[in-house]
Amino acid sequence: MPDITVTLAHEADFTGWRSATRSLAGRHTPPADIAWRIATHPESAALPAPDPAAARFTVPRAVMELAAIMVQSALPDRFALAYALVYDHLTGVPADEDAVARMAEAKDDVLAQTRHLRDEIREALSRHDGTPLYQGRVDTLGLVPESNARFLTLQRSFAPWQLDMPDRTLRWTGHEMLHEAPGQTPRPLDPTSLPPPALPMVPDLDIARITSLRAVALAAKTCLICPMAAHATQTVFGEGRETARMMFVGEQPGDIEDRAGRPFVGPAGQLFDRALHEAGIGRDDTYVTNTVKHFKFRRTPTRRIHEKAGPAEIAACAPWLAAERRIIRPAVVVMLGVTAASALLGRAVTISRERSRIIPLEDGSDGLVTVHPSYLLRLPDEAARAREYDRFVNDLRLAAGCLGPVVT
Structure with missing residues (x-):
């Protein structure tokens, strides 16, 4: 016994x-x-x-x-x-x-059920008429639906859904998860207590369907599409107002951002904040993000050295940046550095030729290319830093001038 x-x-x-x-x-x-x-x-x-x-x-x-x-x-x-x-x-x-x-x-059975459930969810959501509650049915006695509850919740941007099974019902109200067996009162189910799904969530998510910035950010935290995700401390998503009219896009998080989980908080971020203030722009009124959401680096015995993001990393992170732009719909997008400019303009970019002019973007917003704040920190002498810093502040003022009056 x-x-x-x-x-x-x-x-x-x-x-x-x-x-x-x-x-x-x-x-x-x-x-x-x-x-x-x-x-x-x-x-x-x-x-x-x-x-x-x-x-x-x-x-x-x-x-x-x-x-x-x-x-x-x-x-x-x-x-x-x-x-x-x-x-x-x-x-x-x-x-x-x-x-x-x-x-x-x-294991084979759980993997097969996970694939089948997600295929059914994607197909059903493509036919869904947009009513507030999505309701589906799956015939399983295993706990695969529970482990994929977060997948469905994010895919639905936290909107209510219900899954009926032969022996129970699983329901997300928009605020809490409920579990109900026949003849029993529905009881809350803590999503954090559930096992993680047998397959990564992100490759199966239709990111273009997600309409909530919070849902996109949470989904990105599980992203393992590119090798950088396995080495970085965490995903560093954008932050700021979901209704921001001005978006700033850099290259990738650095060492400090990787550890903190927030963009632009290291030395370059502090210089960026100072420039925003001098340009009359409140960071709290903007949205700040990066082209690539993980820190790419090479390790030395004493530190992690930044490495430039390549085409594979940029392509892997493109759906996240596209979702941020689609949901926020900024009037002005400021591209900080050549990586951000090349990714958003879809072509090779030379900063000296593209800088300090307004560029119409395909979504109707105005774009502006300028240097990345880290460039200013790398300049060799004080006079050059002061000159280029003033030019950077003027670029930010030019971008802010494109906003015009708020339309309500």
Whole structure:
């Protein structure tokens, strides 16, 4: 008989399972000593108390990804299998062959269900008549719909939706997630407790359908399209007013921005803020972003050295920048540096030839090319920096002059 009973909050409580696993595996508790149960009510969940004596440990990402897939499978002992997977890796115990075969079959099934669900969602949304509530039906007993709830929520820009399944209903009201079984009262379901989907979200998302800047930003945080995403600390999305009439586009985040998760907060960003102030532009009234959303660098023994973004990185990030422009609809777009200018104008650009003039863009906005603030920091002498800084401020004033009166 198992010595320990872990009671999880719901059928897909990956967060609760991970917390219990961290404590129990840290004490080298064998899988056979644990019974995994599901609470009849979320408030009756019972996890083992944190044990200060439990050893801290790490497991490869692939192990945790497979554990998350197990949690969203239809296997009745999925939590026990997921725990055994971690325990066997931690202790070096050879995995049971039957368990390995069952996990491989479950993984294939979850991947297939994920692809099928997303295909159905995309097809259904393309036919959706635009009514406030999207309602669909999927025939599955596994927990794949729960793990893809965030996918559907972002694809719908946080608008309400409902998925009906043979044994339950999953609903997003626009403010909270609700889970309902037949004959039961709907109960809230914390989206952060659910296992991550078995497939990356971004390649399957129709980014052009997303109409909320917040939804686009959250979706971009999971982007793994280009190799930079695997090395950078995080996605650095744009920030500012969704109704901003002026947008500034740079090249990519730097080392400080990569760590902070915000654009233009390093030395170049501080110079940029000063220039905005002198030009009479409030940064809070603008939207500031980059062509590329991850920091590209080469590592030295003491620091990370910026490397210029290439065509592959620019192309990978193009849907995010296009979504920002489409949702914000700025009247003026200021291109800071050659990378931003080339990406937005769709051609090779020489700053000296394009700078300080208004360029009509294809979406009806006005564009202006100028230098990137980091260029000013690299100038060799004080006189050159002062001269070029004044010219940069004048470029910003020229861009602000294109705004004209606000139309209400």
